Amino acid sequence: MENKKKMIFNVLFLFLVFGATLYGVFHGEDLSEIAEILKTVNLYWLLPGVVCVIIFIWGESIIIFYMMHTLGIHLKKWKCFLFSSVGFFFSCITPSATGGQPAQIYYMKKEKIPIPVSTLVLMIVTITYKMVLVVIGLGLMIFGRGFIRTHMYDIRHIFYLGTGLNVFCVASMLLLVFHPVLARSILVKGMELLEKMHLMRHKSTRIEKLNASMDQYHTTAVYLKDHMMVLVNVFAITLFQRFALFTATWFVYKAFGLSGTNAFVIILLQSVISVSVDMLPLPGGMGISEKLFSMIFEPVFGSALLIPGMILSRGLGYYTELLISAIFTIVANFTIGRNLRKKA
Template sequence: MENKKKMAFNVVFLILVFAGTIYGVFHGEDLGEIARILKTVNLLWLIPGFICVIVFIWGESIIIYYMMRTLGIKRKKWTCFLFSSVGFFFSCITPSASGGQPAQIYYMKKEKIPIPVSTLVLMIVTITYKLVLVVIGVVVTFFGQGFIHKYLYDVRYVFYLGTGLNVFCVVTMLILVFHPVLARTILVKGMALLERMHLMKRKQSRLDRLNASMDQYRETAVYLKNHVKVLVNVFGITLFQRFALFTATWFVYKAFGLSGQSAWLIILLQSTISVSVDMLPLPGGMGISEKLFLVIFAPIFGTGLLLPGMILSRGLGYYTELLVSAVLTIVANFTIGKGKKVRENVGNL
């Protein structure tokens, strides 16, 4: 019942944010003129943009497939692609992408993959996924002040906030992984403080869940220490995966017949939007992503093509991803765990 209420809340919240985004973007705009401009787009340039979205989803599936193999678990690449799609779909429709991993763990369990194993794999996926954004944010902040003043000046505080939140998230996760005793002490004392302030009721079950979580973090630490090369490879794949999605905006730029700006500049600008919105409590960064695009890409697309450019860029980078992952999630619902009995072949963590 609680899960159904939570899902209902997420759907209502998504609809409200989507409606607010549509109103904010198109209110007062000439829809006929926008439609006319979109009809002039060279659709051939959008095909590689669509492929970038598929590569983005596929990239995580390769990481899952690769890491499962290092743990002695053999699953088909197609099955891992479905795991990845499920994660992206639920991440797209839930605030702060909070629903992706629980859904993936659920479907992995249907494939007889132990929860500690799936949790370990997905935790490393999350760390490397966020780490790419941290690297981008930190490098731009410390070495790209000229770039910030030229392209991000009006939204620099949003960018700094996004960078800070991603750094905090990654540092917190690394502390949990490599210093689980310290992390447990902090969390236990924090819960005790909340209990004394009567903001939380004392429950032994909560402490038991915390201890179980710490066991998972310890297992992650052991894995990382013993598989450094795996972690480096995963980071490399993640870097390629994330920049594949950012590249879709460059193909949109070319679809309008524009030139004069380098692919690297457009890809980097798109990456700063992801850094800015990734940790914000909005499904897919909806609303804020559109606003940032209209500010950051104004000198790139120009006044006349800015809104149509945003429509196509977000259409590829978020809504196409949502649609493709939704279809594959339906496929996963009817195929995952429904075939012949899966053989367990789990190695030691």
């Protein structure tokens, strides 16, 4: 019952944010003019953009397949693609992408994959996923000050906030993995403080859940110490995966027949948006992503093509991803665990 209520809330919240985003983007705009501009787009340039989205989803499935193989669990690649699709679909529709991994663990459990194993794999996926954003954010802050002044000066504070939140997230996860005793002590004291301030009710079961979580983090630490090259390989695949999605915006740029801005600048600007919004509690960064796009891409697309460019870029980078992952989530619902059900 509680899960159903949570799902209903997430769906309602998604539609609320979607409606507010549509209003914010199209309020005061000439919709017929936008429609006419979109008709002039070269669709052949958008097809590689769709391929980029598929590569993005496929990239995580390769990581899952690879890591499961190192743990002695042999899965078919198409099942790993379904697990990946499930994760992206639920991440797209839940605030801060919190629903993706629990859904993946649920579907992996249907394939008789032990929860500690699926948790370990998905934890490393999350760490490397965030680590790519940290590398981009810190790299720009240290080596790209000229780029920040030239292309994104007006949004620098949001970018710094997003980078800081991602650094904090990755640092916290690494602390939990490599120093679980210290992390447990910090969390216990934090919960005690919140209980004293009457911001949290005292529950003995909370400590039990914490201890169970610490066991999972300890397992992750042991695995990483013995398989550091696995982490390096997963990071490399994640880097390729994420930049594949960022590249979709460059194909949108070419679809309008534009030139003058090189691919590197466009891809990096799109990555800046991802760094800035990734940790914000909005499904798929809706609303804030469109706002940041309009602020930093106007010199690239021009005022006339800015809104159509935003529609196609977000259409590929978020809504196409949502649609493709939704289709394969439906497939997963009918196929994952089917053979096991037949045997039962």
